[in-house]
Every structure is written in C-alpha cells, then in structure tokens.
Amino acid sequence: MGVEIAVTGLTKTFGSQTIWRDVTLTIPAGEISVMLGPSGTGKSVFLKTLVGLLKPDAGSIVVGGQDVPRLREHDLYEIRKLFGVLFQDGALFGSMNLFDNVAFPLREHTKKAESDVRRIVMEKMDLVGLTGAERKLPGEISGGMRKRAGLARALVLDPEILLIDEPDSGLDPVRTSYINQLFIDLNAQIDATFLIVTHDINTARTVPDNIGLLYHRHLAMFGPREMLLSSEEPVVRQFLNAQTVGPIGMSEEKDADELAAESGQELPPLPPIPLQLSPSNGLRRRAQREPGEWCRTHAVTPPPGSFASADHAIPYAAGLAPAGALASRSGEVG
Numbered sequence: 438m439g440v441e442i443a444v445t446g447l448t449k450t451f452g453s454q455t456i457w458r459d460v461t462l463t464i465p466a467g468e469i470s471v472m473l474g475p476s477g478t479g480k481s482v483f484l485k486t487l488v489g490l491l492k493p494d495a496g497s498i499v500v501g502g503q504d505v506p507r508l509r510e511h512d513l514y515e516i517r518k519l520f521g522v523l524f525q526d527g528a529l530f531g532s533m534n535l536f537d538n539v540a541f542p543l544r545e546h547t548k549k550a551e552s553d554v555r556r557i558v559m560e561k562m563d564l565v566g567l568t569g570a571e572r573k574l575p576g577e578i579s580g581g582m583r584k585r586a587g588l589a590r591a592l593v594l595d596p597e598i599l600l601i602d603e604p605d606s607g608l609d610p611v612r613t614s615y616i617n618q619l620f621i622d623l624n625a626q627i628d629a630t631f632l633i634v635t636h637d638i639n640t641a642r643t644v645p646d647n648i649g650l651l652y653h654r655h656l657a658m659f660g661p662r663e664m665l666l667s668s669e670e671p672v673v674r675q676f677l678n679a680q681t682v683g684p685i686g687m688s689e690e691k692d693a694d695e696l697a698a699e700s701g702q703e704l705p706p707l708p709p710i711p712l713q714l715s716p717s718n719g720l721r722r723r724a725q726r727e728p729g730e731w732c733r734t735h736a737v738t739p740p741p742g743s744f745a746s747a748d749h750a751i752p753y754a755a756g757l758a759p760a761g762a763l764a765s766r767s768g769e770v771g
C-alpha cells in the first residue's frame with residue numbers, strides 16, 4: 438500500500454554551503470509525488486538523505502515509525518529494504534547482463550532459491566517491457582532500456598517507496614512519455630509511494646498527484662498537482678510554466694535591478710491544467726482524484742480550458758508565445 442515519508446525541519450549543509458534549510462513535508466503513502474527545482478538546488482541530495490545515504494544536519498525523516506537519520510547501521514540496512522531507488526544513469530554494473538543486474542538485490546539481500554530469483558526477475562523484466570533482453574549487457578542497449586532495467590532492479594524487493602532521480606534525463610520526448618506511462622501503470626499495480634525528481638515540466642504537469650519545488654535553499658511549495666498548477670506564487674508560476682519572467686535568474690535568483698526592470702511586464706495567463714495521465718488498462722489508481730477535485734474543494738478557479746484534455750501538457754516556451762496563441766488557448770474553455 439506504500440508508506441508515507443514525514444519530513445520535518447530537514448537541513449543539509451556541506452561545509453559552509455547550505456543546500457536547503459528547514460524542509461518540512463509529508464509525502465503521502467501510495468501517491469506519486471514529483472520534486473522540481475533549478476539545477477543545484479539539492480534534489481538529488483534530498484533523495485539520498487531520505488534513504489539514509491547522506492546525513493542531514495538537523496530534522497527528522499519518519500518512515501514506518503522510524504527516524505531514518507537516527508537509525509543505527511543495522512536498522513538502516515533493514516529500512517532500506519522498503520526503498521527502491523532508480524539513479525539517473527540506472528547505475529547498472531557494466532560487466533553484468535541485465536538479468537544478473539536485476540537479480541543483484543535479491544541475491545544480496547535475500548536467501549531465495551535461484552528458481553525464485555529467476556521467477557521474480559522475469560516478472561519485473563516483463564513489467565518494464567524488457568522480456569527477451571535478459572542476456573544483454575548495459576553497454577549494448579539504449580539509454581531508455583537502461584532506465585527500465587534500473588527500474589526493474591529497483592522493483593525486485595517489492596519496495597513500499599520508489600525514489601527515482603531524473604528518469605527522463607537523456608531520453609527523447611517519446612521515450613519520456615513511455616516511462617511516465619510506466620510509472621502510472623506501476624503505481625496502479627503496486628501502490629507504492631513514488632517520489633520522482635525531474636526537470637521535465639510535462640512530466641510534472643501530467644504525472645504526479647503532488648508537486649514540490651526546491652528553490653533558493655528552501656522548499657518553496659509542496660502540495661497537490663492542481664494547487665501548484667493554479668498557483669500565482671511567482672517562483673512556482675515561473676518554474677511550472679518555464680518562463681524567463683520571474684524571480685528565478687540564469688544562475689540564481691535575480692537581483693533587485695533585474696526584478697525592477699521586469700516590473701512593468703504583464704505575465705501571460707496561466708495555461709490550462711491538463712488531465713493527469715491514467716493507467717493504460719483503463720482502471721483507476723487508488724490515489725487518483727477526479728479532475729478539478731482539489732480546485733473545487735478549495736474554491737479555486739482553475740485556468741480556463743483546464744481538464745479538457747491532456748494536450749495542454751506543454752504550456753508555451755519561456756513566456757514567449759504570441760498573444761494570439763495564448764488567447765486562442767485560453768479560449769479553449771472546456
């Protein structure tokens with residue numbers, strides 16, 4: 438059913454560099470959450486801290502009633518069995534074929550007979566669409582296949598929590614769509630808690646139940662997808678709509694002069710909120726909500742045209758869409 442991750446007051450520094458301070462959020466059990474943020478804001482550090490690979494300076498991470506940073510080595514080893522982690526490059530062993538890579542955690546962490554190992558590996562390979570590729574080496578397959586092999590390996594211990602770091606890096610848009618659909622289908626099937634770090638705005642707009650945004654050494658916002666996609670908060674709005682106008686600058690936050698220069702500029706209207714991806718077998722995920730439910734229950738009017746279709750996934754590039762294009766978009770009221 439998945440396990441919730443309750444993070445309170447989490448702070449991480451490396452020497453004099455503060456990565457983020459006082460991060461508090463609850464990643465709901467069985468739901469898909471996405472963590473966004475400009476490069477270098479500590480998203481990967483956040484994932485590594487959750488799973489106990491890095492120690493925070495302060496704060497707690499409660500998983501299944503246990504505070505991860507305070508666990509002794511043996512208990513940490515045990516709690517890590519709840520987690521499946523997919524690192525950016527799949528982190529496969531180059532000298533092992535895909536079968537042995539996927540089997541690795543089972544052989545390392547369990548005493549299962551080879552016949553059981555084989556059955557589980559084949560089941561997970563099938564789940565990610567890699568049946569037939571068991572004997573291939575990581576160097577002989579595409580980046581997309583490596584990601585799926587990494588995902589199969591992250592799944593072999595039947596994790597309650599899946600942490601996935603930039604699944605779309607290096608993938609073309611079509612492969613990204615396939616892997617996003619795979620996450621939705623997997624979540625429907627195994628009900629685990631998913632936390633996906635991504636830079637891909639389409640992924641953020643169409644996949645998760647919840648979105649978080651790390652910015653300028655803190656958590657700017659975390660909440661249901663509809664809450665962030667209808668938010669007028671400047672940083673959230675700028676990031677989720679991939680705009681240049683707003684507080685986020687090229688290297689860090691903009692200075693007062695840069696912001697003053699933008700003060701007269703009118704922001705384009707918020708684009709429609711797209712429908713969330715649903716499982717390809719037509720069934721509902723347990724965590725799935727009705728389109729517009731959050732907006733309705735919180736008396737928020739979503740942008741015009743919201744929930745009409747999934748075609749609104751790409752809003753517009755960097756706020757540069759011609760006024761006519763925006764007008765016709767917002768005219769598509771559904």
Ligand SMILES: Nc1ncnc2c1ncn2[C@@H]1O[C@H](COP(=O)(O)OP(=O)(O)OP(=O)(O)O)[C@@H](O)[C@H]1O
Pocket residue numbers: 451456474475476477478479480481482483
């Ligand atoms: N082990 C480490 N020791 C010292 N500094 C580190 C360590 N790991 C990460 N950092 C620093 O922490 C900061 C955040 O890194 P992180 O990789 O988490 O960012 P990110 O948001 O995932 O970036 P990107 O989106 O570019 O992948 C960077 O400045 C990085 O150099």
